[in-house]
Amino acid sequence: MTTVTNPAGEPVAVTPARNRTQDLIQRAGSATILVASWLWLGHLGFTGVDGLALALLVVNSVLILLRHVPAGVLGHRNELLLVCTWGLAAAALLSIRSLGTGAAFGYLAAGLAGYRLPTNEALPVAVGIGVLSAVGLNIAQANGIPGWPWLLGLTVSLPVFLGMANRSRDVAMASALEAARSARRAAESEAQARTLAERARISRDIHDVLAHSLSGVSMQLELSEMLLAEGEPARARESIARAHSMVREGMAEARRAVTAMRAEVLPLEETLAAQFLGVAELQVTGEARELPTNVTQALIRAAQEALTNARRHAPGAPLAVRLTYVPHGIRLEILNGAAPSGPVRAASPGSGMGLVGMRERTALLGGFVDAGPITESALAGGWQVTVEVPTEGNSE
Structure with missing residues (x-):
């Protein structure tokens, strides 16, 4: 990738595709001018004005070839020297042989100045080439040499503006492409961060489901071993049966978690109503609105966790589920009364990681989880879980 200088004189990368097309056009134009100039002036003699014109043609031919050296290779100082030398040689040739294709060298030199040099240098150089050409033509005419x-x-001097326009276009193109590459890199980084966050969320969800079921199964199996050692096979069989029940329940919870994770858009109210169908009626307060998918998934997983805990610790107890759309957020409350056989204990036979995972998942979204016993109302002696998540700042 080559470079050009922006109007401030700073190098800017130009796209290779743009350079290849431009270089092909420029090389074809240079070759045409060279061939035509040599056909027109090559038959001149080696003495007098003809010899001077021939020498200037050789110099201009070499300099027009150096015009195609990629920008940045020669360095700024050498490029300035190249343009100034070419402008002087082109103006001298134009002065004594303006009636032919040799006059094109001066215009090419001015255009190169506009493209390769900063504006504060290109304009004086181009004006200098034009002034030298005018002075040389005036002197030539005074000495009887026909010409313009x-x-x-x-x-x-005029092509300097065309060169400056081409440079500005290439700089703008290079800047736009660099901005596009930066945006693509930012999008890739964001996608990678989202992927890592999704992996962490999936790990927490699967851990929550399996930790509860497997820890309960482990405790029941340990209890059955103790009962067998104490000579109570009937109670041991009951413990093993409970372990089987926990395994089935854990598998069902795992399937529900995977289904929730695969769903791209979850209807929150319909999903919650289906989860608590037959055990509680969903109460919705506030103006419903569309929620980000990650917020919806977090609330559904919290509801699954709270329902599982209520069934485990207070089977048969009454349940209440409230969904409230608050300003800039949403709140979910799951309340269960005391078990028919007695109050719900805060301790859990599970791993204790369900509530921790719920809090971690909610904290990532900027929300909070409040859980504790109910001391008042008709459900006194039971347990409540409150999850509140902000909707602002959370995207799909």
Whole structure:
């Protein structure tokens, strides 16, 4: 990738595709001018004005070839020297042989100045080439050498603006492509971060489901071993049966978790109503609105966890589920009364990681989880779980 200088004189990368197309056009134009100039001036003699014109043609031919050296290779100082030398040689050739293709060298030199040099250098150099051309034509005419009117020599400076326009276009193209590459890198980084966050969320969800079921199964199996050692096979069989029940329940919870994770858009209210169908009626307060998927998934997983704990610790107890759309957020409350056989204990026979995972998942979204015993209301002696998540700042 080559470079050009922006108007401030700073190097800026230009796309290779743009350079290849531009270089092919420029090389074809240079070759055409060289061939035409040599066909027109190559038959001149080696003495007098003809010899001077031939020598200037050789110099201009070499310099027009150096025009195609990629920008940045020669360095700024050498490029400035190249343009100034070419402008001087082109103006001299134009002065004594303006009636032919040799006049094109001056225009090419001015255009190169506009493209390769910063604006504060390109304009003086181009103006200098035009002035030298006009002065040289005036001197040539005074000495009887036929050629253009000296005022036309000033037009040699005009291509500098075309060169500056081409440079500005290439700089803008390079800047746009660099901005696109930066945006792509940022998008890739964001996608990678989202992937890592999703992996962490999946790990927490699977851990929550398996930790509860497997820890309960482990405790029941240990209890059955103790009962067998104490000579109570009937109670041991009951403990093993409970372990089987926990395994089935854990598998069902795992399937529900995987289904929730695979779903791209979850209807929150419908899903919650289906989860508590037959055990509690969902109460919705506030103006419903569309929620980000990660917020919806967090609330559904919290509801699953709270329902599992209520069934485990207070089977048969009454349940209440409230969903409230608050300003800039949403709140979910799951309350269960005391078990028919007695109050719900805060301790759990599970791993104790369910509530921890719920809090971690909610904290990642900027929310909080509040859980504790109910001391008042009709459900006194039971347990409540409150999850509140902000909707602002959480995206799909």
